[in-house]
Amino acid sequence: MMADCCTSGSLALEAAKRPTNIAYACLTSVYAHSTSTGNWTYTDALVRGFQGDPVMDTNGDGVISLDELARYIQRQMAFVEEQKAIFAVTGGFPTDLTLTDATGKRGKGAGQSVTAQGSDGAWEKAEVRDKKPGQVQVRFAESHATEWVPADHIRAFEPKDIAVGARVQAKDDDGKWYPATVKTVWYGLVYVHYDRYNAEYDNWVGPDNLQLKP
Secondary structure, eight states: EEEEEETHHOOOOOOOOSSSSSOEEEEEEOOOOOOOOOOOOHHHHHHHHHHHHHHGGOOOOSSEEEHHHHHHHHHIIIIIIIOOOEEOOOOOOOOEEEEESSSSSSOOOTOEEEEOOOOSSEEEEEEEEEEEEEEEEEEETTTOOOEEGGGGGGEEEEOOOOOTEEEEEEETTTTTTEEEEEEEEEEEEEEEETTSSOGGEEEEEEGEEEEEOO
């Protein structure tokens, strides 16, 4: 089951509750308690995965498996949209299920999250597709254009180092700031527990929606 919409991670929660022998695999664009952006990053990655984009063939075996697609989408959504995509299986669903053949060989450094300066001079979030001496081929997240750029026009993505247990102010989907505690950190995203609220309100937030308390 796959979905690209607000609170789509609820599919994984509901699948886990079902009293059935049917095995489920759920890959969704966002956590169960979160809204989603209006962009198409998840769907774009999903389509490219089924088309055999070799950037997702991380083990180089010539095929793209479900878990390779899921890991790629989770990183893309965290970096580009600051959303926590959800991948969960029940009943022993085979995560190494082959989806399709890769259409070519994976390039050097492929899949690395970076900020790149294109030929128009603008800096934009991108992913590395390949490398050669002095140049890096990137695919820009917003325009989807692929371009070779000088290596010194690349900035590696470096997530903020926030300690588990840190006290923070976190912005919820209602646009308001609330005191919270960091529970987990993953690829630039932070899972927080809001003070004076039940755990059912715990949520993933991006760095733009987080402030460290003095």
